Amino acid sequence: MDPDAHDRRPPRWPNVLLIIPFVALLWVPFYNSIEPSLWGVPFFYWYQFLWVPLTSLLIIAVHRLTAVPNGPPDGRDAGGRP
Amino acid sequence: MNWTALIVFTALFGLITVMGFVAAHWRRGDLTQLHEWGLAGRRLGTLITWFLLGGDVYTAYTFVAVPALVFGAGAIGFFALPYTIIVYPLVFLILPRMWAVAHKHNYITAADFVQGRYGNRWLALAVAVTGIVATMPYIALQLLGLQVVIGAMGVGTGGGLAGDVPLVIAFAILAAFTYTSGLRAPAMIAVVKDTLIYITVIALVIVVPLKVGGYAAIFNAVPPDKLLLTSPGANTLAQYSAYATLALGSAFALFLYPHTVTAVLSATGAGVIRRNAAYLPAYSFLLGLLALTGFMAIATGVANMPEFAEGFQQYKSNFAVPALILHSFPDWFAGVAFAAIGIGGLVPAAIMSIAASNLFTRNIYVRFINRDCTPAQETANAKIVSLVVKIGALIFIIFLPLQYAIQLQLLGGIWISQTIPAVIVGLYTRWLNPWALLVGWAAGLFVGTWMAGTTGFQSATFPLTLDGLTVPGYAALYALLLNFAVSIVLSPIFNLLQAARGTDETAPTDYRFGLNR
Numbered sequence: 399m400d401p402d403a404h405d406r407r408p409p410r411w412p413n414v415l416l417i418i419p420f421v422a423l424l425w426v427p428f429y430n431s432i433e434p435s436l437w438g439v440p441f442f443y444w445y446q447f448l449w450v451p452l453t454s455l456l457i458i459a460v461h462r463l464t465a466v467p468n469g470p471p472d473g474r475d476a477g478g479r480p
Numbered sequence: 481m482n483w484t485a486l487i488v489f490t491a492l493f494g495l496i497t498v499m500g501f502v503a504a505h506w507r508r509g510d511l512t513q514l515h516e517w518g519l520a521g522r523r524l525g526t527l528i529t530w531f532l533l534g535g536d537v538y539t540a541y542t543f544v545a546v547p548a549l550v551f552g553a554g555a556i557g558f559f560a561l562p563y564t565i566i567v568y569p570l571v572f573l574i575l576p577r578m579w580a581v582a583h584k585h586n587y588i589t590a591a592d593f594v595q596g597r598y599g600n601r602w603l604a605l606a607v608a609v610t611g612i613v614a615t616m617p618y619i620a621l622q623l624l625g626l627q628v629v630i631g632a633m634g635v636g637t638g639g640g641l642a643g644d645v646p647l648v649i650a651f652a653i654l655a656a657f658t659y660t661s662g663l664r665a666p667a668m669i670a671v672v673k674d675t676l677i678y679i680t681v682i683a684l685v686i687v688v689p690l691k692v693g694g695y696a697a698i699f700n701a702v703p704p705d706k707l708l709l710t711s712p713g714a715n716t717l718a719q720y721s722a723y724a725t726l727a728l729g730s731a732f733a734l735f736l737y738p739h740t741v742t743a744v745l746s747a748t749g750a751g752v753i754r755r756n757a758a759y760l761p762a763y764s765f766l767l768g769l770l771a772l773t774g775f776m777a778i779a780t781g782v783a784n785m786p787e788f789a790e791g792f793q794q795y796k797s798n799f800a801v802p803a804l805i806l807h808s809f810p811d812w813f814a815g816v817a818f819a820a821i822g823i824g825g826l827v828p829a830a831i832m833s834i835a836a837s838n839l840f841t842r843n844i845y846v847r848f849i850n851r852d853c854t855p856a857q858e859t860a861n862a863k864i865v866s867l868v869v870k871i872g873a874l875i876f877i878i879f880l881p882l883q884y885a886i887q888l889q890l891l892g893g894i895w896i897s898q899t900i901p902a903v904i905v906g907l908y909t910r911w912l913n914p915w916a917l918l919v920g921w922a923a924g925l926f927v928g929t930w931m932a933g934t935t936g937f938q939s940a941t942f943p944l945t946l947d948g949l950t951v952p953g954y955a956a957l958y959a960l961l962l963n964f965a966v967s968i969v970l971s972p973i974f975n976l977l978q979a980a981r982g983t984d985e986t987a988p989t990d991y992r993f994g995l996n997r
Contacts, residue, residue: 416569423562424728426720430709438696442708443772446561450765453565457572457758 412463419453481634482806488815489633489822492676493650496669496823500657503664512856517662517863518588518838519746526755528667529747532831533756534763535670536743537564537734540625540825541618541889543677543770548797550774554706556719558771559726564764567731572757575735576750577907580993581986583745589835590741590903591843597906599982600914601847606921607899608843611738614892615836618737619873620885622825622832626650627877628795629818632802644878650822655870658830659863663746666830673827676820678766680805683817685769687808688776698772701779716950722941729954733897736904738835739828750993770801777804829870837865887937894932894940897956898924901967907991912967913974914982920967928959 422428429445436444509516509523524532542560549557578593587593591611595604630646657665689695699707709719734740747753777800782788785807791799805817841862846853853861876885902917931942932955942955975981 413573416573419566419569420728423566424724426709426723430711430720432708438694438699440699440707442555443558443699443768446558446565447765447768449562449565450761450768453568454758454761457568457761460572461754461758 408464410464412460415456415460418456419449422452423449482632482811482814484811485815485818486633486635488812489629489819492672492816492819493653493822496672496826497653497657499668499672500653500661500665503657503668504661506664506668512859514588514838514841514855514859514862515586517859518834519742520663520667522583522746523748524667524746524752525748526752526759528671529743529752530756530759531670531674532667532746533740533743533760534674535666535824535827536739536831537760538677538763538767538824539618539622539828540821541621542767543821543824544625544628544798544801545621546767546771547774547777547801548799550771551777551800552774552797554702555709556723556726557774558768559723559730560771561764561768562723562727563730563734564767565761566727567734568757568761568764570731571735571744571760572754574904574907575744575753575757576993577991578741578903579744579747579750579753581907581990584990585986588742588745589738589839589842590736590899591839594902594906595843595847596985597910598902598914598917599984600918603902603914603918603921604843604847606918607902608839610895610899610921610925611736611839612836614896615738615832616869616873617876617885617888617892618739619829619832619836619869620876621889622829623647623651623873623877624798624882624885625825626822628798628802629821631794632791632799632806633815633818647878648874650826651870651874654826654830655867658833658866658870662863663742663831663834666827666834667746669823669830670827673820673823676816677824680817680820681766681769681773683813684773684776684804684808688773688780688804691808692776692779698775698779702775715948716943717952719952722952722954725953725957726941729897729957729960730893732900732904732960733893733956736896736899738839739832742831742835742838773801773804777801780804780807782807829873833866833869833873834862836869837862840865890937890940891929891932894928894956894959895925897960898928898963900960901964910984911971913971915974916967916970919970920963920965923966924959924963927962928955931955931958 423446429442431442432440434441509521515522546557546560551557578590581587581596582593585592585596587596589608589611591604591608594607595601598604627647635646689698692698692701709723712718712720735744744753747756777783782800782803783792785803788799788803788806791803795802801821802818805814809817841858845861845865846858850857898921901912901920902914905912932940934942940955941952942958943950943952944958945951
């Protein structure tokens with residue numbers, strides 16, 4: 399294992415990006431409308447569906463930005479136990 | 481009696497019964513250890529955890545109740561979608577910390593963590609009891625899903641106790657394989673269950689629109705007042721605040737439920753949880769589609785068809801999805817769909833009963849009743865308790881009015897939210913005094929229950945009035961605000977009074993987890 403892995407603390411700022419889905423979904427006036435509808439589906443519905451993949455992609459992005467490439471195995475460094 | 485559907489249903493049930501018992505030998509471990517029986521040895525990888533958490537969060541009750549709410553109440557019922565989206569950033573940020581500290585100290589429950597962190601067994605007891613009480617009606621409601629689909633196949637619709645025989649058999653099977661295999665059983669069965677659920681929902685969202693003339697026709701059939709949330713008026717925020725607070729409050733409550741904690745702690749690493757936070761939203765998409773089946777039931781007009789009259793009378797809007805399935809599919813596929821819902825109830829019911837018995841054993845039995853118990857006795861006790869919990873749920877659903885279980889589940893969400901300050905804040909800081917947390921918890925429980933009581937326990941939405949403006953919101957969240965306020969104000973006071981702060985057995989480094997990709 400790379401002995402420096404513990405010292406190279408990953409950046410934590412990308413976590414802030416995870417606020418975006420909260421704002422987008424909890425501020426109801428953004429999307430409580432029929433138009434613009436998509437293939438007959440009111441905006442209210444397709445907008446919220448759209449945030450499923452968007453949130454997924456955001457989490458993947460933050461996971462990559464805050465992870466150490468080739469870092470220690472998951473969690474196993476935490477307590478020094480195998 | 482729908483024989484074709486019943487045969488397919490029974491065959492699939494037979495399959496998962498065999499799997500449930502075989503699971504004891506999978507990734508073999510010493511099942512007399514509680515972390516082996518109750519957490520599958522903390523060895524579940526990304527894929528199995530995905531199925532397990534999916535099977536856990538999106539339960540049979542969810543699959544029946546969410547479309548039923550959309551069918552009956554319209555757009556407000558759709559809050560399940562934003563709720564199951566915003567929960568994942570929270571899972572991603574918070575739960576790896578819980579996993580890390582639990583792994584380090586062999587914690588099995590959230591109450592174990594509270595005990596270790598605050599050294600206060602009364603606070604840990606409060607967290608444990610809240611978890612058990614909130615979980616019990618949830619297990620009973622899993623049976624409701626099973627009961628509705630068994631009824632939909634024409635079994636035991638004559639009423640009386642004979643109609644409950646299939647339910648009792650299904651539950652006996654569940655109890656037996658949970659007893660022998662522990663968490664390994666639902667983990668393995670979840671794979672089958674989720675595959676069936678995906679097949680069913682994808683079939684529904686393709687077949688029904690073809691029959692009624694596309695999605696535009698479905699939305700056109702929905703009464704306009706159900707299609708959108710009611711907009712704020714001069715002196716009320718109407719459904720806007722209700723929708724947002726229901727989504728946010730439910731998201732926070734979700735991962736305090738003991739069954740979620742159990743599934744999370746059984747993961748093999750913190751990275752498994754982080755990756756799952758990114759991939760689990762696939763289920764949210766599915767749940768959103770399922771919510772839309774409530775509108776499909778409106779568009780097809782199943783509620784007015786004479787063949788479904790009896791079902792709707794007995795199960796109210798909970799019958800919407802079973803009726804839609806019977807109406808849209810050939811009998812054999814209806815059997816597959818009903819098996820999906822039925823098995824969809826057994827998986828979470830198994831995990832919930834394991835979680836409740838872990839809590840009882842670790843935080844009540846060992847801590848207060850039998851302090852000298854050996855690990856093997858501890859596990860034996862947990863296995864017995866898992867049986868007791870399930871029998872309790874069965875008695876509940878057979879002998880008490882269904883409305884009680886639904887109301888208690890609603891209250892359960894409010895109650896479990898009151899453990900957030902102790903558990904979630906505790907993961908980050910020990911600034912709050914454990915006695916202050918206990919008083920805050922009690923205040924939150926009391927006020928939350930009172931708020932639900934003002935609606936006759938019909939709704940979790942409380943119309944809070946501030947300076948002439950009515951803000952309808954999720955009672956759990958309002959109660960939680962009070963809980964936080966009490967805990968924060970009382971902490972310095974209790975510290976001044978020299979109230980015992982207990983000892984913290986955790987170290988800051990215990991919360992660190994590996995961050996590899």
